[in-house]
Amino acid sequence: VTAEQTRAELLSAAARVFARKGYDGASIGDICAEAGLSTGPVYAHYGSKAELFVAVLREHGHRQFLTIGGSAFDRRRPEQAALVIEAVVAAKRDPEVADLVSSWLRGGEERLAGSIEAAQRAGTLDDTFRPETLGRLATMLGLGSCLTAALDVPAVDHDDWSRLIATLVDSVRAGDR
Amino acid sequence: VTAEQTRAELLSAAARVFARKGYDGASIGDICAEAGLSTGPVYAHYGSKAELFVAVLREHGHRQFLTIGGSAFDRRRPEQAALVIEAVVAAKRDPEVADLVSSWLRGGEERLAGSIEAAQRAGTLDDTFRPETLGRLATMLGLGSCLTAALDVPAVDHDDWSRLIATLVDSVRAGDR
Amino acid sequence: VTAEQTRAELLSAAARVFARKGYDGASIGDICAEAGLSTGPVYAHYGSKAELFVAVLREHGHRQFLTIGGSAFDRRRPEQAALVIEAVVAAKRDPEVADLVSSWLRGGEERLAGSIEAAQRAGTLDDTFRPETLGRLATMLGLGSCLTAALDVPAVDHDDWSRLIATLVDSVRAGDR
Amino acid sequence: VTAEQTRAELLSAAARVFARKGYDGASIGDICAEAGLSTGPVYAHYGSKAELFVAVLREHGHRQFLTIGGSAFDRRRPEQAALVIEAVVAAKRDPEVADLVSSWLRGGEERLAGSIEAAQRAGTLDDTFRPETLGRLATMLGLGSCLTAALDVPAVDHDDWSRLIATLVDSVRAGDR
DNA sequence: ACGCTCGGGACCCCCCGTTAGT
DNA sequence: ACTAACGGGGGGTCCCGAGCGT
Numbered sequence: 001v002t003a004e005q006t007r008a009e010l011l012s013a014a015a016r017v018f019a020r021k022g023y024d025g026a027s028i029g030d031i032c033a034e035a036g037l038s039t040g041p042v043y044a045h046y047g048s049k050a051e052l053f054v055a056v057l058r059e060h061g062h063r064q065f066l067t068i069g070g071s072a073f074d075r076r077r078p079e080q081a082a083l084v085i086e087a088v089v090a091a092k093r094d095p096e097v098a099d100l101v102s103s104w105l106r107g108g109e110e111r112l113a114g115s116i117e118a119a120q121r122a123g124t125l126d127d128t129f130r131p132e133t134l135g136r137l138a139t140m141l142g143l144g145s146c147l148t149a150a151l152d153v154p155a156v157d158h159d160d161w162s163r164l165i166a167t168l169v170d171s172v173r174a175g176d177r
Numbered sequence: 178v179t180a181e182q183t184r185a186e187l188l189s190a191a192a193r194v195f196a197r198k199g200y201d202g203a204s205i206g207d208i209c210a211e212a213g214l215s216t217g218p219v220y221a222h223y224g225s226k227a228e229l230f231v232a233v234l235r236e237h238g239h240r241q242f243l244t245i246g247g248s249a250f251d252r253r254r255p256e257q258a259a260l261v262i263e264a265v266v267a268a269k270r271d272p273e274v275a276d277l278v279s280s281w282l283r284g285g286e287e288r289l290a291g292s293i294e295a296a297q298r299a300g301t302l303d304d305t306f307r308p309e310t311l312g313r314l315a316t317m318l319g320l321g322s323c324l325t326a327a328l329d330v331p332a333v334d335h336d337d338w339s340r341l342i343a344t345l346v347d348s349v350r351a352g353d354r
Numbered sequence: 355v356t357a358e359q360t361r362a363e364l365l366s367a368a369a370r371v372f373a374r375k376g377y378d379g380a381s382i383g384d385i386c387a388e389a390g391l392s393t394g395p396v397y398a399h400y401g402s403k404a405e406l407f408v409a410v411l412r413e414h415g416h417r418q419f420l421t422i423g424g425s426a427f428d429r430r431r432p433e434q435a436a437l438v439i440e441a442v443v444a445a446k447r448d449p450e451v452a453d454l455v456s457s458w459l460r461g462g463e464e465r466l467a468g469s470i471e472a473a474q475r476a477g478t479l480d481d482t483f484r485p486e487t488l489g490r491l492a493t494m495l496g497l498g499s500c501l502t503a504a505l506d507v508p509a510v511d512h513d514d515w516s517r518l519i520a521t522l523v524d525s526v527r528a529g530d531r
Numbered sequence: 532v533t534a535e536q537t538r539a540e541l542l543s544a545a546a547r548v549f550a551r552k553g554y555d556g557a558s559i560g561d562i563c564a565e566a567g568l569s570t571g572p573v574y575a576h577y578g579s580k581a582e583l584f585v586a587v588l589r590e591h592g593h594r595q596f597l598t599i600g601g602s603a604f605d606r607r608r609p610e611q612a613a614l615v616i617e618a619v620v621a622a623k624r625d626p627e628v629a630d631l632v633s634s635w636l637r638g639g640e641e642r643l644a645g646s647i648e649a650a651q652r653a654g655t656l657d658d659t660f661r662p663e664t665l666g667r668l669a670t671m672l673g674l675g676s677c678l679t680a681a682l683d684v685p686a687v688d689h690d691d692w693s694r695l696i697a698t699l700v701d702s703v704r705a706g707d708r
Numbered sequence: 709a710c711g712c713t714c715g716g717g718a719c720c721c722c723c724c725g726t727t728a729g730t
Numbered sequence: 731a732c733t734a735a736c737g738g739g740g741g742g743t744c745c746c747g748a749g750c751g752t
Contacts, residue, residue: 006731022266024201028725038732040727049725073317082269088324089266092259093202105330126344133337136325140250141314144321147265148313153282160310164349167303171348172341178750180714205741215716220742357710378555379624382745392712397746427671436623442678443553443620446613459684480698487691490679491672494604498675501619502667505636514664518703521657525702526695532729534734558720569736574722 007045010035014052015060019082023053023090050094057087057100073145074161081146088143109135126172134172184222187212191229192237196259200230200267227271234264234277250322251338258323265320285319286312303349311349361399364389368406369414373436377407377444408450411441427499428515435500442497463489480526488526538576541566545583546591550613554584554621554628581627588618588631604676605692612677619674640666657703665703 013035017026028049032039046052060083091098113131120127125134190212194203205226209216223229237260268275289312296302302311367389371380382403386393400406414437445452466489473479479488544566548557559580563570577583591614622629643666650656656665 022201022269024199025270027723029723039725040733041731043726044731074313085262085266085324088327089199089262091328092197092199101328102330105328109330129341130334130337133333133341136251136330136333136338137318137341139330140318140321140325142321143324144317144319147262147320147324148317150265151268151278151282153279153286153313153316156310156313157307160307161313164306164310164314167348168345171344178714183714204739206739216741217717217743218715221714226741360711374623376555376620376623378553381743383743392714393745394712394714394747398711403745428667439616439619439678442681443616445682446553447556455682456684459682463684483695484688484691487687487695490605490684490687490692491695493684494672494675494679495668496675497678498671498673501616501674501678502671504619505622505633507633507636507640507667507670510664510667511661514661515667518660518664518668521702522699525698532734537734559722560720570721571723571737572735575734580721 003045006037006041010037010042010045010052011056011059015056015083016079018053018056018086019079022082023086050090050096053086053090054094054096054100057083057097073141073165074156074158076145076149078149078152081149084143084146085150105139109139112138124173129172180222183212183214183218187214187219187222187229188233188236192233192260193256195230195233195263196256199259200263227267227273230263230267231271231273231277234260234274250318250342251333251335253322253326255326255329258326261320261323262327282316286316289315301350306349357399360391360395364391364396364399364406365410365413369410369437370433372407372410372440373433376436377440404444404448404450407440407444408448408454411437411444411451411454427495427519428510428512430499430503432503432506435503438497438500439504459493463493466492478527483526534576537566537568537572541568541573541576541583542587542590546587546614547610549584549587549617550610553613554617579627581621581625584618584621585628585631588614588635604672604696605679605687605689607676607680609680609683612680615674615677616681636670640670643669655704660703 010031014026014031017031017034020026021030028039028042031052032042042052046055087097087101091101109132112135116125116131116134119125120131187208191203191208194208194211197203198207205216205219208229209219219229223232264274264278268278286309290308293302293308293311297304297308364385368380368385371385371388374380375384382393382396385406386396396406400409441451441455445455463486467485470479470485470488474481474485541562545557545562548562548565551557552561559570559573562583563573573583577586591611618628618632618635622632640663644662647656647662647665651658651662
């Protein structure tokens with residue numbers, strides 16, 4: 001068994017266990033049991049539990065962070081949402097995680113703001129709103145969807161939801177005022 | 178010193194420490210130090226850390242849960258938001274917390290749906306959307322605002338935000354279609 | 355309520371709880387709950403848990419120590435036996451208890467030896483055995499019955515037991531050799 | 532250092548400390564200090580303090596219990612007897628210990644009953660007594676000898692004692708009736 | 709002034725994150 | 731790379747003094 005393979009399996013197992021039990025709730029033992037490893041070898045790959053968690057976030061977190069478009073916010077899967085929430089919670093204690101999450105969020109909002117600004121310049125989006133403001137709305141919805149996904153709230157009708165989002169988007173289109 | 182007074186002080190201190198450090202991060206010792214108490218007496222008032230947390234949620238949580246109106250989502254205070262997030266995280270492990278959070282959420286959404294339905298019947302709100310769908314949107318925004326508040330994202334311009342929310346609300350008003 | 359009454363009730367409750375849960379297993383809280391008191395007032399009557407236990411032994415212990423005759427060893431009641439066992443255990447750590455138990459035991463064996471010697475002189479008991487030896491046998495059986503009573507071993511047939519004891523006693527009667 | 536070696540050392544140390552201080556009086560720290568270990572590794576070998584105690588009983592207790600013939604009951608060593616007494620006391624609080632002690636006692640009595648029954652069939656022992664009754668007598672004497680050994684009662688003359696036991700045994704031999 | 713409510717430490721079991729040795 | 735061990739707490743509980751209320 002190669003080392004890289006073990007690393008990948010460890011990362012995957014850690015992602016699952018962290019998502020299931022949370023950062024504090026997941027013990028190194030749990031993760032190693034999930035990966036079929038002993039507790040020791042973890043520290044050959046990652047210096048600490050925090051580092052392992054950060055690695056998990058880097059690997060599995062970025063793509064789950066605000067990448068799902070608004071119309072699918074009602075369909076976010078719980079196991080994806082869990083990592084995001086844990087990241088936020090962990091960010092409150094671990095500065096490294098805080099930096100990571102902060103950079104993701106900032107990056108996401110900047111990309112969003114860039115797209116929005118471009119749309120505004122192209123005349124397809126109301127340019128009386130600042131790009132950051134619109135971006136913040138999208139961020140809030142994205143993060144909010146993580147929480148509703150984590151909790152077991154009953155799903156709403158998807159068609160209805162899509163139409164609602166479309167209506168809202170239309171309302172901030174240029175000329176719709 | 179009366180017992181009720183100590184209880185209240187303990188609850189308040191616990192709320193602060195839980196909000197600052199999270200459920201797992203906060204130790205009984207931390208809370209007692211904050212309350213100026215010894216670790217022992219806690220268990221004369223609350224059977225366990227989980228019970229204390231639940232009591233904190235019951236006392237300080239319900240009013241912070243989705244009670245801030247939409248236009249002020251950008252101004253949610255971090256210490257209030259933190260408890261909500263911790264509640265969601267704790268809900269994943271503790272069934273009692275899960276029930277509590279679930280009932281809050283359900284209650285909030287039902288109240289919202291009621292208001293929305295009333296507005297729809299009165300003809301002031303687009304009645305082609307189901308009340309639950311509109312309610313879910315508000316819930317997501319509310320919860321999302323908790324996460325943005327917890328993270329230290331820079332605030333957006335408040336006037337801009339208010340105008341955006343107003344525009345969105347207008348878009349789902351009856352006749353604005 | 356007079357103080358003496360409270361003392362008596364406390365002693366009785368302590369006897370029950372110590373017998374039920376053992377010295378270490380019984381907490382002051384348990385005893386006070388049994389007595390319908392608060393934990394504090396105990397120390398107005400007894401300086402410590404150990405003192406309370408000694409008082410219980412003095413009050414309720416002496417009469418349970420080796421007072422049941424040999425043929426009824428199989429019928430010793432658990433709650434009576436429990437205090438004896440606890441006393442023996444406590445004697446290993448508390449010198450005061452050790453003295454108490456020692457004096458009980460010594461007194462019991464001396465009384466036994468006296469009776470035995472009298473019987474030997476009267477010619478009804480084999481006088482080739484020393485009285486202490488026969489007394490020790492009875493002591494062992496008495497103490498042993500406390501342990502079998504404390505554990506929940508199934509009872510043996512009482513008639514069979516009585517006949518066995520009678521046979522054994524006959525075997526040390528004078529002339530039966 | 533192999534695990535089995537540590538296990539054995541731990542067991543031996545636990546046996547000593549439990550015998551010296553009793554089940555409740557002995558702390559995990561005490562045992563580990565005796566074994567020259569840290570407190571942590573105990574739980575890699577035994578799941579709990581109760582399990583460790585049970586293991587001690589299995590290892591050091593079973594051979595001391597009822598295997599010494601009746602003629603040596605007067606010579607039981609205090610440190611061996613202590614474990615048996617502690618087992619009875621601990622059984623009253625910890626259901627796990629209770630189950631083990633109970634099954635242990637039952638097993639011992641059944642083995643005894645088996646031997647007795649065999650002797651009865653062989654015609655060397657009075658078959659008018661039920662095997663359980665004779666076994667119970669032996670059990671009582673065995674347990675009783677633990678208590679007299681634990682307490683510091685003066686020893687009786689050994690020859691006298693042996694002769695007494697022999698006389699009693701003779702009395703239940705077949706044909707001696 | 710007595711007697712109870714309340715608070716104070718101390719400690720215990722348990723377990724966890726982490727590192728040497730094989 | 732894994733087995734085995736290490737301390738450091740964490741929660742929980744207990745036995746026991748001070749200080750208010752009757």
